[in-house]
Amino acid sequence: MLGAILALGTLLALLAPPASAATATCSPSPETACLSGTIRTAAGEPAVGVEISVTGPEETTAVTGADGRWAAEVTTGGEYAVAVDEATLPAGETLRNPADNPRTVVVTLGSSAGALFPLGEPAAPSPPADGGTDAPSEPAPGTGGGEPGLDTPTQGGSTGSSITWERVAQQALAGIVFGTLLALASVGLSLIFGTTGLSNFAHAEMVTLGGLAAFVFVQVVGLPLIPAAILAVAVGALAGWVQDAGMWKPLRKRRVGLTQQLIVTIGLAITAQYVFQFFFGGGSLRIVTANPTTVNLGPVFLTTQSLVGLVVGVLVLGAVAYFLVGTRTGRATRAVSDNPALAAASGIAVDRIIRLVWTVGGALAALGGVFLGLYFNATAWNMGATILLLMFAAVTLGGLGTAFGALVGSLVIGLVVELSNLVIPSDMRYAGALVILILVLLLRPQGILGRAERIG
Amino acid sequence: MDFERILTTVAGELFAPTTAAYALAAIGLNIHFGLTGLLNFGQAGFMLLGAYGFAVSTIAGFPIWAALLVAVACSTVFALVLGIPTLKLRGDYLAIVTIAAAEIVRIVGRSTALTDVTGASSGLRGDSYKETFHSLSPFGDGSSTIGPFTYSNSFSNSWWLRVVAWVVVALACLLVWRLMRSPWGRVLKGIREDEDAVRSLGKNVYAYKMQALVLGGVIGSIAGILYVLPRAVQPDSMGRPMTFWVWTILLLGGAATVFGPVLGSMLFWSVLMLIRVVGRDVIPSSVMSTAQIEQFGWIVVGVTLMLLVIFRPQGILGDKKELAINVR
Numbered sequence: 001m002l003g004a005i006l007a008l009g010t011l012l013a014l015l016a017p018p019a020s021a022a023t024a025t026c027s028p029s030p031e032t033a034c035l036s037g038t039i040r041t042a043a044g045e046p047a048v049g050v051e052i053s054v055t056g057p058e059e060t061t062a063v064t065g066a067d068g069r070w071a072a073e074v075t076t077g078g079e080y081a082v083a084v085d086e087a088t089l090p091a092g093e094t095l096r097n098p099a100d101n102p103r104t105v106v107v108t109l110g111s112s113a114g115a116l117f118p119l120g121e122p123a124a125p126s127p128p129a130d131g132g133t134d135a136p137s138e139p140a141p142g143t144g145g146g147e148p149g150l151d152t153p154t155q156g157g158s159t160g161s162s163i164t165w166e167r168v169a170q171q172a173l174a175g176i177v178f179g180t181l182l183a184l185a186s187v188g189l190s191l192i193f194g195t196t197g198l199s200n201f202a203h204a205e206m207v208t209l210g211g212l213a214a215f216v217f218v219q220v221v222g223l224p225l226i227p228a229a230i231l232a233v234a235v236g237a238l239a240g241w242v243q244d245a246g247m248w249k250p251l252r253k254r255r256v257g258l259t260q261q262l263i264v265t266i267g268l269a270i271t272a273q274y275v276f277q278f279f280f281g282g283g284s285l286r287i288v289t290a291n292p293t294t295v296n297l298g299p300v301f302l303t304t305q306s307l308v309g310l311v312v313g314v315l316v317l318g319a320v321a322y323f324l325v326g327t328r329t330g331r332a333t334r335a336v337s338d339n340p341a342l343a344a345a346s347g348i349a350v351d352r353i354i355r356l357v358w359t360v361g362g363a364l365a366a367l368g369g370v371f372l373g374l375y376f377n378a379t380a381w382n383m384g385a386t387i388l389l390l391m392f393a394a395v396t397l398g399g400l401g402t403a404f405g406a407l408v409g410s411l412v413i414g415l416v417v418e419l420s421n422l423v424i425p426s427d428m429r430y431a432g433a434l435v436i437l438i439l440v441l442l443l444r445p446q447g448i449l450g451r452a453e454r455i456g
Numbered sequence: 457m458d459f460e461r462i463l464t465t466v467a468g469e470l471f472a473p474t475t476a477a478y479a480l481a482a483i484g485l486n487i488h489f490g491l492t493g494l495l496n497f498g499q500a501g502f503m504l505l506g507a508y509g510f511a512v513s514t515i516a517g518f519p520i521w522a523a524l525l526v527a528v529a530c531s532t533v534f535a536l537v538l539g540i541p542t543l544k545l546r547g548d549y550l551a552i553v554t555i556a557a558a559e560i561v562r563i564v565g566r567s568t569a570l571t572d573v574t575g576a577s578s579g580l581r582g583d584s585y586k587e588t589f590h591s592l593s594p595f596g597d598g599s600s601t602i603g604p605f606t607y608s609n610s611f612s613n614s615w616w617l618r619v620v621a622w623v624v625v626a627l628a629c630l631l632v633w634r635l636m637r638s639p640w641g642r643v644l645k646g647i648r649e650d651e652d653a654v655r656s657l658g659k660n661v662y663a664y665k666m667q668a669l670v671l672g673g674v675i676g677s678i679a680g681i682l683y684v685l686p687r688a689v690q691p692d693s694m695g696r697p698m699t700f701w702v703w704t705i706l707l708l709g710g711a712a713t714v715f716g717p718v719l720g721s722m723l724f725w726s727v728l729m730l731i732r733v734v735g736r737d738v739i740p741s742s743v744m745s746t747a748q749i750e751q752f753g754w755i756v757v758g759v760t761l762m763l764l765v766i767f768r769p770q771g772i773l774g775d776k777k778e779l780a781i782n783v784r
Contacts, residue, residue: 271758
């Protein structure tokens with residue numbers, strides 16, 4: 001479960017240029033070579049005091065410092081075996097790839113060779129760590145994936161095995177659940193695009209905000225899940241309202257171009273992601289620590305949380321649909337979506353509608369975030385970011401700017417993601433959805449429900 | 457606080473290979489965005505493809521020139537595949553397609569299905585593909601000290617790599633400077649300002665956009681090679697954030713300028729390093745851990761990007777009249 005998060009943690013560590021090694025204790029000279037690395041815990045904190053032994057043409061040892069770095073100097077080139085003494089790892093930490101310990105490193109004089117030992121839960125298919133530590137539970141069966149991460153292989157989905165009707169039904173059900181949750185998250189994205197023309201790359205951060213708010217209310221404040229979810233939705237609505245009032249309306253007033261605004265959303269997304277990481281760290285956070293129970297529905301099964309998510313999602317989306325079709329304000333929203341200038345001329349308060357769309361969009365994104373956090377079994381600073389492109393794929397597929405398009409598109413994307421598990425390796429399943437996105441743009445750029453408009 | 461060490465570390469960033477690689481990637485993006493107005497949010501995809509193309513073919517035994525050609529060919533094909541469906545559509549479609557395509561490259565590259573070729577998520581070790589580049593070095597073995605800076609002569613994060621990287625950056629600047637004054641470059645600027653006007657003059661806008669996309673992408677792939685030469689090919693370090701840093705660098709220095717990307721990259725990395733080094737010295741770890749100082753640095757980057765785009769979209773060197781960022 002921590003694998004994805006850890007991978008992102010290492011990513012950050014790698015983004016830091018190597019020159020940042022202000023505390024490097026070994027620099028290669030023509031006669032010497034260095035072996036070095038940094039060991040971080042699954043949460044991304046430096047692992048201090050880990051002993052490393054280097055054997056080969058020469059033998060030496062090293063210990064990681066306060067920043068998790070270790071370095072060893074040798075004066076002979078050749079192949080060395082670098083081993084981590086697992087007994088010295090911080091409590092509760094295990095090597096992610098136990099098979100890689102010891103690992104062989106080729107050393108050339110005058111250069112540095114790195115040996116990285118990622119910590120975290122052993123990668124599939126090794127059995128999950130048992131014992132008294134807070135061993136993360138197995139992903140919920142039937143959710144088709146455990147982690148908030150684009151990149152995580154599904155531990156449950158075994159791709160190699162044969163395709164049976166049960167598996168197809170199971171994956172299709174998982175796809176419908178995932179699609180519904182995706183729809184909750186992306187309706188706001190579509191409506192915001194429709195009413196303002198803005199492609200909001202920071203929309204996913206509102207999803208993350210929902211998940212993290214639920215985590216705070218349940219685990220820190222100690223509320224039961226349902227009031228916590230309601231409060232998280234309120235936080236999301238507030239975030240949408242504040243964003244529009246504090247930022248997007250002033251920008252529209254300044255007549256800042258849409259492309260500029262798009263880049264502003266990227267800046268906002270970066271800021272929000274690292275703010276989340278600043279306060280919550282790089283690890284994954286479980287909203288509910290109890291293991292989910294499952295419900296059998298004929299040949300297929302679901303976790304209770306997924307089932308609740310599905311039912312609430314369908315009800316909320318139904319309410320949104322009724323609002324758009326059956327109420328005056330909803331009709332006004334669609335009018336603004338169609339043609340803001342004409343809507344303004346017919347007496348619709350366009351700015352009020354846009355404010356409403358931001359607020360509702362934020363609330364729905366947060367609700368989606370809460371349920372996705374439950375569906376993935378954990379939330380994290382990048383939960384939204386990993387599904388951002390799936391949201392864009394869903395919205396584009398359905399037709400940019402049409403609310404119902406986002407629903408249809410999300411269901412299709414959810415099904416594609418989960419069903420593609422049957423035929424391609426599960427760590428590539430998100431790529432399938434992105435390929436569909438590109439194909440849609442190639443063949444039918446207006447999407448399933450969009451109107452053809454002359455472009456380019 | 458040790459001012460000398462801080463200054464040395466920060467100054468070292470000014471001419472580090474990473475800085476050069478990002479400057480070069482931003483020069484490529486400048487051809488897309490600054491000259492032609494294309495919203496390419498997949499520059500990291502071009503860089504990753506370049507890195508994979510170079511590393512994988514070198515490991516397969518190709519000489520360095522052939523490996524370079526493979527990298528260039530990969531990015532050319534990638535640009536064509538991206539450009540054919542999207543260059544006729546509105547600008548923000550290209551944005552979504554490029555960002556998705558870059559993500560596809562990364563997901564496929566890190567997939568366990570390709571472990572034999574790309575090394576999956578642990579990537580390709582630097583030693584496995586650096587040899588051809590090292591062996592070209594005229595500087596020999598050992599390391600040299602110039603002023604306060606000590607680097608190895610030829611290996612990895614070396615003087616040799618620094619010289620090559622900055623010569624490439626200088627050549628790319630020269631190319632952009634010539635292009636901006638050529639008839640071809642004027643057509644690109646015309647497309648950026650008013651596509652329909654250029655079309656009505658009988659120019660094939662689609663073809664020009666495609667040429668710009670390929671050229672900028674090829675420059676991006678070379679930047680990717682420079683980026684991985686001092687380290688390993690790590691797909692996860694070349695994802696969406698990398699694209700966003702390249703954008704920040706371009707907009708910081710100034711789009712549609714010759715030296716904007718270079719200045720932007722130098723400022724970006726040295727200020728980031730300054731925040732980290734000073735933060736580590738000044739802020740006690742009980743207030744902010746090392747990881748948090750790093751995250752604080754990225755928060756500063758995000759806020760800077762927002763403020764830049766709102767208040768000074770032309771960047772440091774740009775001319776506001778020259779560049780009107782706007783979607784078409």
